[in-house]
Amino acid sequence: MELRYKYRFNFFRFINEVILLTISFVLSFYILNRVYHRDFIMINIWMLPLLVIGWYFSSRSTKSSDDFNSKSYTATLYKIANSIFVQFCLVILFFFTSHQTYNTKRFLLFYIILLGILVPLEKLLYKKTLLYLHKKGVNRKRILIVGGGRTGMQFSDIITKNDHLGYEIIGFLDDEKKSHLNGQYLGPTSKIDEYLASGTPEFDEVVVALPNSAHNKIKHIASVVGRNTIKLRIIPAYHELINSQYNVSIFNGFPMITLRHEPLDELHLRVIKRLFDIVFSFLVLILVCSWLFPLIALAIKLTSKGPIFFVQERWGKKNRKIKCYKFRSMYVRSRDVDEVSGKYQQAKKNDPRITKIGGFLRKSNLDEFPQFFNVFFGDMSVVGPRPHPTPLNLESKELIDNYLVRHLVKPGITGWAQVNGFRGETSDPSLMKARVNYDIWYIENWSLLLDLKIIFLTFWKTIVGDKNAF
Known part of the structure; x- marks a missing residue:
């Protein structure tokens, strides 16, 4: 996903979470008012901006709004649990500093339960909806992988295990026919010229997963793909050294990848x-x-x-x-x-x-x-x-x-x-x-x-x- 679209997408997901947070907040006080006949104190409305700010920083820290960084639904639930824990602490802090005690425990119970149900449910429904739309062909991307080695297969496994991302692998190009490609072998890397010229099979993106020693091949593929309306992505051979906190910058014309980005x-x-x-x-x-x-x-x-x-x-x-x-x-x-x-x-x-x-x-x-x-x-x-x-x-x-x-x-x-x-x-x-x-x-x-x-x-x-x- 392009960086600018990713930011917009994540902001949209964050807004969804804020809406659910607000619903949980209002419903919790509504239950208190209806069931326990407690009067809603207007000062409590100032708790909501505090909770939203807390959710923003906690979700940004864990990237819970970024589904494209989630390895599994379980990992997503863990991130959500961290953000809900922060909400737990903020509610206690607010009631403590405002010297309110009569509805703290009940509000906290309702609020945390509602958040713990609504946010994970939204994540699950969203992924199921994406999966349904992609199966219907909506915004589905077809990928040609150049390189059938370990890197190419690892990338293929990620795509296969995350159908909700909307990608489909049409096959592999490699200069050696490998048995583990399971019938997806399409030919040597030189065939990319032929595929791009004929438009068959159709694909939207080319992902290069070749070793650094294949520098000339990568350069040729980049040149050929660059002349067509196909998106090119290159997985660096040293990708195992890079974690989610990497940083890419340009230093006097040279692209630099910083393997570890420290906020401090x-x-x-x-x-x-x-x-x-x-x-x-x-x-x-x-x-x-x-x-x-x-x-x-x-x-x-x-x-x-x-x-x-x-x-x-x-x-x-x-x-x-x-x-x-x-x-x-x-x-x-x-x-x-x-x-x-x-x-x-x-x-x-x-x-x-x-x-x-x-x-x-x-x-x-x-x-x-x-x-x-x-x-x-x-x-x-x-x-x-x-x-x-x-x-x-x-x-x-x-x-x-x-x-x-x-x-x-x-x-x-x-x-x-x-x-x-x-x-x-x-x-x-x-x-x-x-x-x-x-x-x-x-x-x-x-x-x-x-x-x-x-x-x-x-x-x-x-x-x-x-x-x-x-």
């Missing part, structure tokens, strides 16, 4: 995140830490010998070494590095190095609170990839692909990986790999709304408990 590359977004960090950390230090720190310090001193704070070298943004502050939760003589293996010893469940008060501090995340000083002075952020000790970084960067990508941004007190269950010990490389993948996703999809969501989930997990916190 933008100066104004970094300023917004930094201002939030300063305000949030200042409020925590003044309103919470001012009375909490003396209590924790006293508890540490009474239960074990040694300093109150534990200072450890960790890696910050761009691998810069920082001093990370924590409340001491282990006995003073505890060692970070095993004397026999020479490997870094991560904290384990029932770790004998952890003091009694230290176990409580770690489970409740209170041991991390001194890091708000790190945040306030700019070494860390409230939300970001968790910083690892130097020995663990040195070990992991050799074992885990893209490990150091997580250091493109400031480390955080909490992060996307942590609220998704990947905190604590990562002795199994697969656990560290999963943590890194979550951290990279956060870097590529950062938004202030996402930070607020992670902070909320961190407090929530602290209340309900986290089995990986030890």
Whole structure:
């Protein structure tokens, strides 16, 4: 889909979602008025713009309005669930700040249920409608794929599994007849001249899925197709390196593909995140830490010998070494590095190095609170990839692909990986790999709304408990 039409299409889908959101909002208050005989307070109408703005940013973050980026209906439902969760938080925030309590729970129940029914139903009906229209031949596009290798077959599978996109593959051109083409082999790549000249078979687009070594063939195909009213698309041979956050730009006449686009590359977004960090950390230090720190310090001193704070070298943004502050939760003589293996010893469940008060501090995340000083002075952020000790970084960067990508941004007190269950010990490389993948996703999809969501989930997990916190 052309970029300008894609934006218009996604805006149209977003408007549909806003209409459903408004219907859910009005119906929820209507039910409250009719069933529970509650008077509708006009101040509540100001909640609607807040909910629409919240939906805009959450749907933009997850691309829930972009059906062409959805791999499956299940993936679409997951994106919708994220946006509905944001609505849940915004409703609670509105009622809390407006000091209303009498209808909060009932309104929230009706509103979330209606959203959870109407929006997924709209997505399902839309896809079913598109599928019906495409089967009737409405706006159906016929594609000729040049290249029957792995890339061409992967693209073919995507088209086959997503009928609602409205594409039909008429066949493959390849210089080698391959059995896996299942009768769709039409001949060598040179036949494209013949097909374009004769107009048989009819097709609307040519998709080139050839390796980079076939540069001359690709150039010839582009030249031939360019002289006809056929759209040409080229899948780069390095497409597996590109994710959904790629960026295409022109640098002094040269097309450049940036494999990973990070929102925090933008100066104004970094300023917004930094201002939030300063305000949030200042409020925590003044309103919470001012009375909490003396209590924790006293508890540490009474239960074990040694300093109150534990200072450890960790890696910050761009691998810069920082001093990370924590409340001491282990006995003073505890060692970070095993004397026999020479490997870094991560904290384990029932770790004998952890003091009694230290176990409580770690489970409740209170041991991390001194890091708000790190945040306030700019070494860390409230939300970001968790910083690892130097020995663990040195070990992991050799074992885990893209490990150091997580250091493109400031480390955080909490992060996307942590609220998704990947905190604590990562002795199994697969656990560290999963943590890194979550951290990279956060870097590529950062938004202030996402930070607020992670902070909320961190407090929530602290209340309900986290089995990986030890």
